[in-house]
Amino acid sequence: MVDFNVTPSNPSTFILTGIPGLEDAHVWISIPISIFYIITLLGNFTVLFVVGKEQTLHKPMFLLLCMLALTDIGVSTSIVPKALCIFWFKLKDISVDGCLTQMFFFHVVSIMHSAILVTMAFDRYVAICNPLRYTTILSNARIAKLGLVGLVRAVLFILPLPFLLRRLPFCASRIIPHTYCDHMAVAKMLCGDITVNKIYGLLMAFAVMGFDLTLIALSYGLILRAVLRISSKKAHQKALNTCTAHICVIMMAYPVGLFSTLTHRYGQDIAPYVHIILASLHILIPPLLNPIIYGVKTKELRDKVGKYIFRMGSTIATEFKCA
Template identity: 70%
Template sequence: MAAFNLTPAEPLTFMLMGIPGLEASHVWISIPIFLSYVIGLLGNCTLLIVVSKEQTLHKPMYLLLCMLALVEMGASTCVVPKAMWVFWFNLRDIIKGGCFTQMFFFHAATVIHSAILVTMAFDRYVAICNPLRYTTILSNAQIAKMGLVGLTRAVLCILPLPLLLNRLPFCDNRIIHNTYCDHMSVAKISCGDITVNRMYGLVITFLIYGFDLMLIALSYSLIIRTVFILSSREVHQKALNTCTAHLSVMFMSYLPGLVSSVTYRFDQGITPHIHIILANLYFLIPPMLNPIVYGVKNKELRDKVAKYTGRR
């Protein structure tokens, strides 16, 4: 009887190289990355625990903060553990399915993150410009519905990315010069035509983030106009403090991501490790600093956190 070889073909494997040009310093580079990740987890988990336990914090603003914390922890957790395996143990291999899964969840998290920031800007607009109708316009149920819309938008916009990559051929060069599977990092190692990938990634970047930034700018321009009309200095100061916290978070969130996204596509004259460092700042800095920013600027939240940390 003829013998049949039924051994399945081995899955396609990519290799994550970490930060190109700085391989000799990977262990030292991993220290601030890991510490930032741990600080971000501790800060955001503290925020989630305090808000969940305090009935007085069960408001739309704090629900949005919790959603932001969950998304930021999810985005960094998609990347940092695998990056640590690369930095510490030189375990660089990642199968194609795992790579595409990591890419989908990371990019989806960034789109959801942007939607939450837009909702937070709208929340502040209603609270400052139309405070008497705040509870009717924005409730916890309404915030949950907005979150569901943001999740649906993220899935619909990001799902084509792994599908577009899956149609591309990958030859012998399967080395990804990054700490994680970013869409353009993977597309660039293909031996096929990636024009569609480039165009779709660019369109998504400008349509989603450009539209979201336009809505945020509109909200804050209306807020600033209202604040200057207010006669009370105390109300003035309170509104500006709230806006400062939100604008700080948005600046930290959008700037590294947009710069990184654009430089990946128009990379003439920019060294590769600059790309990677910018990309890593995007998912490290906001989760670490956002709880601190809101804790400092929001007295109600600061008092509740102090209450729980004092008990411990």
Template identity: 65%
Template sequence: MAAFHLTFTNTSTFILMGIPGLEYFHLWISIPFSFSYFTCLLGNVTLLFVVGKDQTLHKPMYLLIFMLALTDICISNFFMPKALCIFWFDLKDITADGCLTQMFFLHMLAFTQSAIFVLMSFDRYVAICNPLRYTTFLTNARIVKLGFVGLLRSAVLILPLPLLLSRQPFCANRMIAQTHCEHMAVAKLSCGDIRVSSVYSLVVTIVVVALDRTLIFLSYGFIIKAVFRISSNKPNWKALNTCTAHICVMLTSFIPAFFTSLTHRFGQGIAPHIHVILANVYLLLPPMLNPIIYGFHTKELYDKVGKYTCRR
């Protein structure tokens, strides 16, 4: 990240406007943001503590939940503190280095989250379709290695974005109509040629999203096919129920992402604050809901959380 400072030109700070058109209501808007943030931290830290402490949960499925909780905490911490500073104290300035660093980590963590979803679907596929090979094929060590590969893939693919922008000249207008530094929002402030950066961003996003979603849909397609075949036309709901929490968590991420993307590309007539609110929902809602979903839909995890919280 030090390279950003050495090559950035023309300006050292940007202005994050928060939610344009709703500045008067920033203090009120901060209430649901704060609630979501602290709920996210409480829920995900609880998951990390329970899964980390209880030896019986040291299994591939729960290690993936642990990784997702850690990713959710990181996303929230790279996004929410600055947003709350804007809402509470009107502190809108962000340094160029800080902006590019925030942009890198938010996009990188989003790709990492997508990779974890792929691993979760693959974990359920092996557990249901090849149960005899599950313990030998998907070991804890292998899951950790695959998680690291997903993180490395995300970092390598996202790193060129801030590096390309750090070499761009920026105009006098430094106002970003957002609560955080998003790639295209920053790129549009440049006075230079951003075609390479824009094309690279679009291609990488399409490739990663298409590949990951395809692998996820194939995994659950094979799972459903196997469950119906094994159960002689009567579906084994107990087997499918092990996938319910994963599917709900994925939907809480995919649906806001879909509507955010849709409004950015085809919502020219939509008010700017709607775009910003949707982008914030995409970053805010999944990290808050994920621990709640896993807590209620995964019985073994629910029992362990109850055990440790009640004991205290």
């Protein structure tokens, strides 16, 4: 178990313990985490590469996929490398400024990810309910502007957090029982009343998730109404199939994230390692599966990826014969 009487030698640093209660298994836990991270990078960079190279994929839907891939890479990269350093090399120290920077970047990218899912729902609504006006309503330039609005919103929501954490002194024992600098994990290191931090964090989580989920539900309500008006069952299936990948991504993104947020604040009877494992799954699984889901369900993307894999295989085979 972690010795919580130990304090950092440098008063300007925190100590990230990893997963309390499972310290002896850190090396084993790091194996699936590192594999997931590598697959996440390969999958999302493949999406970025293929969409960037193929002129026929320079469309709003694929631009949104690229934005989603960037946020998936950002979420994973903000957390996983430091966690692996803890698991492999016992490099548990992190500066206060570094901790707040990690927290800020992670939460900004997470909120940006949610905004992209909302824009994707709007994209599906326009594609199904107003197909003839799709190119007029959703151009690449408009998608880029919506992405910028999502980024500004994320920054404005998260910007108060570092200031709220700086308003009180940190306690002498700066040991954070976590793999990364989550807002509430850092807030618990403050010497003083953290009610404001709790309220703002909870309001922010519900404001973002509540608002975004409402917009997504509204989009799908309108989609469902439009689909039910179509008499052809084949057309029903075709229209709903275009939404399958997006619905799968939503089901991975929101329920686990909301449950993790609530248990971290109110699940005092739940073991700490359960909190951290839930948070880690919320970080690792969606970025890992998102490119796979869209690669399988989106024919254009699947065909282009297959073309590049076949071309790469042919090149390797030719070089092997020449050698």
